[in-house]
Amino acid sequence: MITSNLMSDSDRKPDAQQPEAGIRLTEAQLRARRSRSIAIGIALGLLALLFYIVTLVKGPGVLERPL
Amino acid sequence: MSLTFVPAELSGEQGVDPSIAPSIAGARDYLELMKPRVMSLVVFTALVGLVLAPGHVHPVIGLTALICIAVGAGASGALNMWYDADIDARMARTAARPIPAGRLRPGEALAFGLTLGGFSVAVLGLLVNVVAATLLALTIGFYVLVYTMWLKRSTPQNIVIGGAAGALPPIIGWASVTGGVSLEPVLLFLIIFMWTPPHFWALALYRKDDYARAGVPMLPVVAGDGPTRRQILLYTLILAPLGVAPWFMGYAGAAYGVAAIAGGAGMIALALRILAEKDGFKASKQMFAFSILYLFLLFAVLLADRMSGGLVGHFAT
Numbered sequence: 047m048i049t050s051n052l053m054s055d056s057d058r059k060p061d062a063q064q065p066e067a068g069i070r071l072t073e074a075q076l077r078a079r080r081s082r083s084i085a086i087g088i089a090l091g092l093l094a095l096l097f098y099i100v101t102l103v104k105g106p107g108v109l110e111r112p113l
Numbered sequence: 114m115s116l117t118f119v120p121a122e123l124s125g126e127q128g129v130d131p132s133i134a135p136s137i138a139g140a141r142d143y144l145e146l147m148k149p150r151v152m153s154l155v156v157f158t159a160l161v162g163l164v165l166a167p168g169h170v171h172p173v174i175g176l177t178a179l180i181c182i183a184v185g186a187g188a189s190g191a192l193n194m195w196y197d198a199d200i201d202a203r204m205a206r207t208a209a210r211p212i213p214a215g216r217l218r219p220g221e222a223l224a225f226g227l228t229l230g231g232f233s234v235a236v237l238g239l240l241v242n243v244v245a246a247t248l249l250a251l252t253i254g255f256y257v258l259v260y261t262m263w264l265k266r267s268t269p270q271n272i273v274i275g276g277a278a279g280a281l282p283p284i285i286g287w288a289s290v291t292g293g294v295s296l297e298p299v300l301l302f303l304i305i306f307m308w309t310p311p312h313f314w315a316l317a318l319y320r321k322d323d324y325a326r327a328g329v330p331m332l333p334v335v336a337g338d339g340p341t342r343r344q345i346l347l348y349t350l351i352l353a354p355l356g357v358a359p360w361f362m363g364y365a366g367a368a369y370g371v372a373a374i375a376g377g378a379g380m381i382a383l384a385l386r387i388l389a390e391k392d393g394f395k396a397s398k399q400m401f402a403f404s405i406l407y408l409f410l411l412f413a414v415l416l417a418d419r420m421s422g423g424l425v426g427h428f429a430t
Contacts, residue, residue: 071135078139085140093236096177100240103173 123249138217145211146188146222147229154408155186155282158305161412162286162298165364170290174241178289182282184229185249189256189278191226195219196224196261203327206320226257234363237289245288252281256267269332276309297364300355304411308354311345311384312404318342318387319394321324342388346402351383353377356411365418378405 073078101108159182163175170178194201194212202213211217230253238246260275268274280302287298317324317331318341324331333341356377360370383403386396 053188064327068266069135075135076135078137079135081139081141082136082143085143093232096180096238099173 136218136221138211138221142211142217143191143225146191146217146225148190148193148376149187151190151279152183152186154405155279156183157409158301158412159282159286161416162283162301163289164286164416165283165297165301166287166290168290168356175289177235178241178245178286180247181233182240182249182285185233185237185253186282188226188228188230188233189253191222192253192257193261195222195226196257197265198222200266200327200329204320204323206323241289242292244292244294245285248281248285248288248294252278252285255281265329269330269335271330272313273310276306278314279309280305297359299367300359300362300364301412301415304352304355304358305408307348307355308350308404308408311352311380312401312408314341314345314348315387315397315400315404318397342390346384346388349380355383356407359415365415366421369411369414369418372410376410379403380407 148278156179160181163170163178181406194210197207198210198212198219201207201210207213212219212222232248234246234250234253237249256275256278259273260271260278264271264275283301284298300357301416314332317333318338321331321333321338325334332344354377357370360367360373380400380403383396383400387400390396
């Protein structure tokens with residue numbers, strides 16, 4: 047039966063007494079990841095802004111790319 | 114709670130390959146990977162090519178071109194550091210770079226370099242023009258594939274031929290405005306091309322032990338100090354008149370001519386001192402420092418010369 051294969055929410059939760067599997071990032075790794083995330087966010091934001099401004103500047107000519 | 118979990122098999126603490134452990138590389142390490150000092154000289158020479166070019170360019174498009182050229186130069190630097198990590202680790206001058214210092218893994222540098230290179234070329238092609246994008250792709254490819262992967266470890270002519278990559282930015286800047294190439298930017302290319310050997314051989318003279326330890330066949334390592342000193346003088350004797358050529362051919366004003374003659378005379382005087390120097394490398398160190406000033410001076414005066422002629426019409430909106 048389908049219902050017999052379903053687990054309750056409590057079945058899915060890890061046991062609070064058991065340490066979770068895997069590793070815990072060190073403070074240095076967390077800081078590094080945060081700085082990378084911020085840098086990627088800024089870079090993507092600037093790229094989007096650049097395309098937006100160039101589209102405004104070029105107007106309909108934005109699709110014209112003569113060799 | 115700021116906990117992050119990854120599968121247990123990736124844990125460095127459990128004796129697993131550290132190459133797949135969580136990264137400790139910060140944004141600053143990635144910035145260092147782009148060789149910001151080299152990048153600044155590339156951007157400056159590209160700016161001069163862009164400003165000297167005839168015709169009009171919108172300031173936003175000009176700025177876009179410079180950003181793409183800067184990012185492309187950064188990509189070249191990252192890919193160079195990825196490939197040369199083994200050499201960098203053996204040289205005092207480069208041992209603290211992110212990869213040999215263990216702050217950044219080679220795979221991260223490779224992915225970063227390829228991403229930057231791809232984006233810089235694509236954005237330049239989409240927003241500026243295809244000729245400039247093609248030249249940028251050629252520059253990155255030449256620096257990484259021809260210079261870094263092939264010439265650097267195989268011939269003392271490495272920096273002579275490889276110098277072409279560093280000399281191309283003014284042509285890319287010019288092509289960003291005109292969509293083509295003509296004699297003037299080629300002249301700027303030749304000046305940087307002929308400037309590269311005396312600049313790097315002056316460095317190699319007093320760093321030759323470093324290069325020898327790393328197995329890089331720089332001219333002083335392979336041929337010795339005497340032939341290197343003579344080659345520095347030879348290239349400088351070609352460079353000095355070439356530096357004056359933009360004035361002689363009417364592309365620049367008298368101020369440039371004076372600066373080029375004075376700078377060229379300074380370069381020749383230092384090259385002669387290097388040739389005469391029997392002990393120590395004082396003149397070599399002076400030549401290395403002065404050559405940077407010389408190139409900067411030539412391009413700065415060219416820029417000032419053009420700006421005094423008025424840039425209002427150039428950066429037309």
